[in-house]
Amino acid sequence: VSRNHAARFYDQLADDYHLVYADWDASTARQGESLNRLIRAGLGADRPVSVLDCSCGIGTQAIGLALRGHHVTGSDISPVAVGRAAREAGRRGLRLPVAAADMRRLPFGAARFDVVVCADNSLPHLLTETDVRTALAAMRRTLRDGGLLVISTRPYDEILRSRPVTTLPQLTGRAITFQVWHWHDDGRHYDVELFRLLPEDDGNADGWRVRVGRATYWALTQDELTGLVSEAGFAEPAWHTPESSGFFQPVLTARTYA
Numbered sequence: 732v733s734r735n736h737a738a739r740f741y742d743q744l745a746d747d748y749h750l751v752y753a754d755w756d757a758s759t760a761r762q763g764e765s766l767n768r769l770i771r772a773g774l775g776a777d778r779p780v781s782v783l784d785c786s787c788g789i790g791t792q793a794i795g796l797a798l799r800g801h802h803v804t805g806s807d808i809s810p811v812a813v814g815r816a817a818r819e820a821g822r823r824g825l826r827l828p829v830a831a832a833d834m835r836r837l838p839f840g841a842a843r844f845d846v847v848v849c850a851d852n853s854l855p856h857l858l859t860e861t862d863v864r865t866a867l868a869a870m871r872r873t874l875r876d877g878g879l880l881v882i883s884t885r886p887y888d889e890i891l892r893s894r895p896v897t898t899l900p901q902l903t904g905r906a907i908t909f910q911v912w913h914w915h916d917d918g919r920h921y922d923v924e925l926f927r928l929l930p931e932d933d934g935n936a937d938g939w940r941v942r943v944g945r946a947t948y949w950a951l952t953q954d955e956l957t958g959l960v961s962e963a964g965f966a967e968p969a970w971h972t973p974e975s976s977g978f979f980q981p982v983l984t985a986r987t988y989a
């Protein structure tokens with residue numbers, strides 16, 4: 732899948748992206764709170780820090796962290812998504828500078844940030860070890876020495892045991908979203924069809940609009956990602972379960988060498 736493929740998928744989804752959550756505002760606050768705890772523990776600092784969210788989308792984690800007082804910059808390969816992130820932040824009185832950028836080529840100075848976040852299964856949009864290595868090197872470069880990397884992915888160790896073919900429907904108001912997963916023959920990559928069912932606005936209860944977006948993912952295991960992160964020059968890689976972190980996905984944290 733090319734860079735443009737993911738960008739197009741999320742460009743088309745940006746206006747509706749909050750529908751993948753029952754209550755996007757509540758999720759934003761909750762995710763910001765759990766990531767804030769991980770950042771404080773990871774850096775051993777109880778103060779606002781500078782954060783790059785390099786796959787910020789419409790800003791779920793970036794806005795959540797800004798709400799906790801951090802100085803957040805957002806970037807994402809989807810220009811439409813970062814545009815909405817900036818608008819959503821502005822509406823809440825928060826400062827969130829944004830840029831449209833591929834996480835493999837981050838347009839920020841070296842050692843600019845205390846923390847780089849790449850959350851909610853964004854990294855698995857990269858389909859090869861080479862692409863993941865390139866992205867991790869770009870994140871390493873933008874982090875100061877002694878900085879913190881924070882990556883969350885779907886729980887692929889568990890997922891690879893059953894290779895599910897659908898997700899449960901999410902209801903937001905009357906809108907319904909769910910995913911259908913098509914596994915490749917290699918058993919490690921899958922194409923997602925994201926269905927959005929939206930009621931027609933004309934009052935006709937039988938009228939629904941259906942939108943489908945497609946993207947491809949690499950189901951990389953926690954050991955595989957830990958290995959790639961270590962090779963990219965990060966120390967102390969550690970996975971945090973949802974039970975321990977309060978974040979809805981497993982989170983990998985690692986430090987750059989001081």
Ligand SMILES: C[S@@+](CC[C@H](N)C(=O)[O-])C[C@H]1O[C@@H](n2cnc3c(N)ncnc32)[C@H](O)[C@@H]1O
Pocket residue numbers: 734737738741785786787788789790791792806807808809812832833834835849850851852853854856857
């Ligand atoms: C599941 S969304 C999560 C977005 C955001 N973190 C959130 O939770 O609202 C995955 C994001 O990864 C972004 N993405 C995919 N490939 C990317 C790349 N190569 N560089 C930067 N962002 C990318 C997509 O545009 C999308 O916004």
